[in-house]
Amino acid sequence: MLFGMAEDRLTSYQQLHSGGTSTLPGQRYGSRPFIDIGVKKWKDIYNVHEQHTRSDRHKDSAVSWKKFKAIQAKEIQPLTFVLMKDRNKEIKEYREYVKALLKVTAPLRRLGTAFRGHDKTEYSTNKGNFVEMCNFLAEYSPAIFNKLQRRYGHYKSHEYQNNLISAIGSRLQRTIVQELKSSKYIAVLVDETKGNSKKEQLAILLSYFEEGKLKERPIGCYHIKSLDAESLANFIHFTVTRIGLGQNYCVAQFYDGETVRSGRFSGVQARLRAKSPKAIYIHCLAHKLNLVVASCVEPVGTVVSFFSLVQTLYTIISNSNTRHQLFVEAQKAAELPVLELERSAATRWSYWYRSISKVRLRHE
Structure with missing residues (x-):
């Protein structure tokens, strides 16, 4: 009292x-x-x-x-201590579980293998490479098996798969940036292409010397909506500076010969050079080779007619919804996998290869 x-x-x-x-x-x-x-x-x-x-x-x-x-007097433990002890144990178990998921993600990402399947239901025979590899590991680890059986917290959904891929990509990017900073001088290589999703993808690579060896490292592939010179230049500059590389690091820039990129006064190379005076412009040698090959085949009438026919097939079938639907239904009626014809590009022989390969498969 x-x-x-x-x-x-x-x-x-x-x-x-x-x-x-x-x-x-x-x-x-x-x-x-x-x-x-x-x-x-x-x-x-x-x-x-x-x-x-x-x-x-x-x-x-x-x-x-x-x-x-x-x-x-420390004769008994408080409830909060017991709860925190259990919580710390759970955190440790989940960290080990996420490490296992990263070990599954790394080889799939390195090999460029698809992660997800079309059917992840209980009785599906192919739930996708990621889920199937997780199930394989679960056969040898009771801890992983128990986590995978949970309704929540199993981290198998496509959102978590994307997060795991991004985590590995961010770590890899930091390692590349450390090498870049030690080399002091870099060259920027940029190209864009339209993927299967019909979206413009901008790939940015950095070239540098390390221990007397020339290396090229990709730092990202980005979806970009606007392809004008100002938007491209601003995006490239923002991406390079965001990862911690200053303007003085860049001594060269490589693009193809399109006016948007190679323009002397208002192209991408001119705009970037205004920010990084040392970044000289070099026309991409691979693009030059494509131009040379294209010029060499122009006088050969048979070759020109063949490529023109392939391009005409793509235009007639793919540019009309009705004809495209008939082409798809004809493949299904013949019990063949549905293939989409590829558009061609005069200076991109990989496009021609895919286009001709698909025409050849369906011609047979």
Whole structure:
């Protein structure tokens, strides 16, 4: 008990410490005897005290006080310690689980293998490479098996797969940047292409010397909506500086010969050179070779007619929804996999190769 001389009141120390906010019938929080306002009924103090000590609130407070003192003396562990111990154990288990998922992700990403399948239902025979490899690991690890069987927290969805890929990509990019900074001088190589999703993809590579060897490293492939010179130049500059490389690092820039990139006054190379004066423009040698090959076959009438026919097939079939649908239905009727014809480009022989390969498959 505590006695306040100034207030002339008696207060319960235990209940002040562990009485909580509970109230008895007829009491209000803030005016509870022995807790909030104390007791000043000295004529009948013995009966009042006896009544208080027999109350359930006093007994609960006494138990709580004893536990508090035991925790202070380190005789028992607090509940928060037990909960945190279990929580730390769970965090450790999930970290090991995520490491296993990263070990699955790394080889699939390195080999350029598809992660997801078309059917992830319980009885599917092919749920995708990522899920199938996780299930394979689960056969040898009970911890991984238990995580995969959970309804939540198994981290197998396509969103988590993308996050794992991004995590590995970010770590790889940091390693490349460290090499780049040690070399001091870099060259930027940029090209764009339209993928299967029909979106323009801008690939940025950096070339540099390390220990006397020329290396080329990709730092990303980005979807870009605008392909004008200003947008491309700003995006390239932003990407290179974002990873921590200053303007003085860049000493060369490689593009194909399109005016948008090679323009002397307002092309991409001119705009980047205004920001990095040392970054001289070099016409891509592979693009030059494509131009030479294209020029060499122009006088050969048979070759020109053949490529013109392939391009005409693509134009007639793919540019008309009706004819394209008939082409798809004809393949299905013949029980053949549905192939889409590829457009061609005069200076991109890989396009010609894919286009001719598909025409040849369907011609047979």
